[in-house]
Amino acid sequence: MNVIVCLKQVPGTAQVKIDPETNTLIREGIENVINPFDTYALEEGVRLKERFGGKVTAMSMGPPQAEGALREAVSLGADEAILLSDKAFAGADTWATAYTLASAVNKLGQYDIIICGRQTLDGDTGQVGPELSEMLEVPFVAYVSRIEEIADGQMRVQRMVEEGHEVIEAPLPTVITVVKEINVPRLPSLRGIVKSKSAVIPVWTVPDLGVDQSRVGLAGSFTKVIKVFFPQRVCQGEIFQGELGNQVECLMGKLKDAGLV
Amino acid sequence: MEYFLTEEQKTIKSLARRIAEERILPVRAELDETEEFPWAIMKDLADADMFRVFVPEEYEGLGGGCLELCLVVEELSRVCSAIATCYAVNALGSFTLIDYGTEEQRRKYLPDIAGGKKLTAFAVTEPTAGSDVSAIKTTAEKVEGGYVLNGTKQFITNGGEAEIYTVIALTDKARGVRGASAILVEKDTPGFSFGKKEKKMGIRASATRELIFRNCFVPEENLIAKPGMGFLLAMKLFDHSRPGIGAQAVGIAQGALEVAVDYTRQRIQFGQPLISLPVVQDILGEMATQVEAARALVYAAARMVDSGAKKVTEESAMAKVFASDVAMKVTTDAVQICGGTGYMRDFPLEKMMRDAKITQIYEGSNQILRNAIAIELRKRKARTE
Ligand SMILES: Cc1cc2nc3c(=O)[nH]c(=O)nc-3n(C[C@H](O)[C@H](O)[C@H](O)COP(=O)(O)OP(=O)(O)OC[C@H]3O[C@@H](n4cnc5c(N)ncnc54)[C@H](O)[C@@H]3O)c2cc1C
Numbered sequence: 001m002n003v004i005v006c007l008k009q010v011p012g013t014a015q016v017k018i019d020p021e022t023n024t025l026i027r028e029g030i031e032n033v034i035n036p037f038d039t040y041a042l043e044e045g046v047r048l049k050e051r052f053g054g055k056v057t058a059m060s061m062g063p064p065q066a067e068g069a070l071r072e073a074v075s076l077g078a079d080e081a082i083l084l085s086d087k088a089f090a091g092a093d094t095w096a097t098a099y100t101l102a103s104a105v106n107k108l109g110q111y112d113i114i115i116c117g118r119q120t121l122d123g124d125t126g127q128v129g130p131e132l133s134e135m136l137e138v139p140f141v142a143y144v145s146r147i148e149e150i151a152d153g154q155m156r157v158q159r160m161v162e163e164g165h166e167v168i169e170a171p172l173p174t175v176i177t178v179v180k181e182i183n184v185p186r187l188p189s190l191r192g193i194v195k196s197k198s199a200v201i202p203v204w205t206v207p208d209l210g211v212d213q214s215r216v217g218l219a220g221s222f223t224k225v226i227k228v229f230f231p232q233r234v235c236q237g238e239i240f241q242g243e244l245g246n247q248v249e250c251l252m253g254k255l256k257d258a259g260l261v
Numbered sequence: 262m263e264y265f266l267t268e269e270q271k272t273i274k275s276l277a278r279r280i281a282e283e284r285i286l287p288v289r290a291e292l293d294e295t296e297e298f299p300w301a302i303m304k305d306l307a308d309a310d311m312f313r314v315f316v317p318e319e320y321e322g323l324g325g326g327c328l329e330l331c332l333v334v335e336e337l338s339r340v341c342s343a344i345a346t347c348y349a350v351n352a353l354g355s356f357t358l359i360d361y362g363t364e365e366q367r368r369k370y371l372p373d374i375a376g377g378k379k380l381t382a383f384a385v386t387e388p389t390a391g392s393d394v395s396a397i398k399t400t401a402e403k404v405e406g407g408y409v410l411n412g413t414k415q416f417i418t419n420g421g422e423a424e425i426y427t428v429i430a431l432t433d434k435a436r437g438v439r440g441a442s443a444i445l446v447e448k449d450t451p452g453f454s455f456g457k458k459e460k461k462m463g464i465r466a467s468a469t470r471e472l473i474f475r476n477c478f479v480p481e482e483n484l485i486a487k488p489g490m491g492f493l494l495a496m497k498l499f500d501h502s503r504p505g506i507g508a509q510a511v512g513i514a515q516g517a518l519e520v521a522v523d524y525t526r527q528r529i530q531f532g533q534p535l536i537s538l539p540v541v542q543d544i545l546g547e548m549a550t551q552v553e554a555a556r557a558l559v560y561a562a563a564r565m566v567d568s569g570a571k572k573v574t575e576e577s578a579m580a581k582v583f584a585s586d587v588a589m590k591v592t593t594d595a596v597q598i599c600g601g602t603g604y605m606r607d608f609p610l611e612k613m614m615r616d617a618k619i620t621q622i623y624e625g626s627n628q629i630l631r632n633a634i635a636i637e638l639r640k641r642k643a644r645t646e
Pocket of ligand 1: 350382383384385386390391392393415416417418419461469619623624625627628632
């Protein structure tokens with residue numbers, strides 16, 4: 001079982017600030033982590049390897065420091081890691097990102113399953129996984145919460161939908177995105193950390209992938225971020241405190257004043 | 262304080278802290294209530310290679326020593342010293358095997374210990390032999406091909422949960438302590454059973470049980486070192502393990518200090534946070550100083566053990582005595598400055614105070630150890646005269 005896990009390095013907190021001038025995230029002074037949703041993808045990949053043998057390759061497109069996320073992936077059980085990094089990749093939207101990842105997957109060659117997180121913490125689009133499958137022309141299942149069985153080149157998975165679960169079968173190779181319900185990611189091990197420190201992580205650039213410059217990064221992006229902002233809070237909530245009876249009285253008073261009851 | 266730890270030691274310490282905060286913190290109060298053995302956490306510790314820390318590399322360990330062990334125990338104890346006990350006692354149950362076992366014995370047991378697949382325990386205490394270890398009555402009679410054990414061990418940590426037990430028993434009753442030997446006994450050996458599980462004041466998630474031997478046969482190859490060396494091996498073992506109890510105490514005290522600082526910053530009385538009151542500041546300043554002094558002594562003793570020094574009885578006793586007294590004092594003061602809240606069971610301090618007490622009692626009570634330190638002082642003076 002050859003598993004590829006696509007993961008992204010993101011700022012380690014949901015409270016990042018936005019630079020009002022450039023409309024981009026202020027990343028200075030903030031610790032970077034593996035996108036939390038991707039940690040479930042990695043864990044599931046490592047578990048598949050433990051169940052069926054084979055290997056797990058972690059792949060990330062990002063600036064040179066994204067190597068840190070890949071080292072962490074090795075400490076958590078990935079056998080190999082590849083960083084896709086080139087100035088030309090910068091500013092990629094989901095389409096250009098998926099194109100770059102797909103090119104790297106094709107360069108790697110043989111694989112059985114590609115696992116991505118359901119979305120990133122910073123971009124929040126959830127599009128890279130499905131776009132990747134389109135470009136690779138393989139099946140895709142989103143929001144997988146359980147891998148039930150893999151046998152005879154087929155996999156059966158449960159996927160979370162609003163009303164409950166769907167059970168889906170797909171031939172391998174397949175791309176899936178996973179939800180956090182799928183597992184509890186392990187912590188790194190001491191031996192894993194030692195291994196990750198000396199792991200050789202190749203960096204693949206535009207020439208390595210043999211891709212067309214105009215299809216990657218900002219140049220290859222169909223969408224453009226014009227503005228990022230916090231929604232204005234238009235009305236304030238109010239919390240009543242004290243005895244329950246008093247709270248109910250206060251609430252009724254307010255509702256009456258507002259002419260709602 | 263900067264202790265100039267190596268990169269590897271820093272990695273061990275920070276991973277142990279992560280496990281403590283992410284896995285242990287959410288369950289510590291519940292485990293204290295239910296007194297259940299923390300198997301899930303033992304698995305987390307095993308997966309993270311924490312049991313490899315104190316095992317030599319040749320046997321699938323990471324080749325660390327007393328200091329590495331202390332770093333893990335301190336970090337776990339900062340959050341829950343009951344769970345730290347379940348972990349730390351594996352070193353107590355392995356050191357004799359590591360230091361004096363034959364190649365076959367080590368090959369047979371250490372890889373499973375390193376992988377956390379099998380827990381260990383060490384048993385010397387008996388109903389009639391507490392501080393006076395020489396009063397043990399459990400016998401291991403020599404028979405064709407091995408030994409037959411009879412007797413009862415008391416207050417054995419990890420008893421019933423561990424797979425591998427190092428037991429001190431008399432192979433030659435006539436010779437008293439010189440007739441004691443260290444023998445490995447595996448769980449499920451016929452004639453080996455467990456008595457009641459103790460209900461304790463603190464470290465309640467750890468298991469403390471009686472070991473009962475009734476005509477329990479173990480093969481010859483389970484003897485560690487030579488017959489008659491058991492008492493000496495036990496004393497050497499404690500010299501090496503006591504800094505670990507010191508580390509447990511430092512961890513508890515550190516945890517209590519942090520809780521006290523957080524609480525006294527938030528708690529407003531007389532229009533200001535408690536931490537602004539000079540009396541409270543005085544207590545906190547003293548607590549912090551004591552904790553750091555204890556840590557420095559524990560690390561220094563652990564490093565001395567790791568240096569291979571021949572005699573570390575005094576130093577390791579000092580580390581254990583000082584740190585455990587600090588833990589008791591710091592947790593008591595922490596409860597005091599947090600007032601009624603500190604006394605409540607849904608606040609972590611009362612557990613820390615209950616947990617601290619044992620560190621003054623086991624692996625040699627502090628009175629016995631002060632005694633041992635004084636004996637060394639006297640011997641040294643006598644040698645120079
Ligand atoms: C939770 C727990 C876990 C334990 N785990 C283990 C274990 O895993 N393996 C194991 O073998 N043992 C274990 N023990 C036993 C422990 O080491 C003993 O309880 C300890 O050595 C003290 O012995 P005692 O309880 O019999 O006290 P006693 O010997 O009866 O002493 C009672 C008090 O008298 C004082 N005292 C006694 N003699 C002297 C003296 N000569 N001079 C000055 N003061 C003295 C002591 O300081 C002590 O405070 C454990 C005990 C507990 C409570």
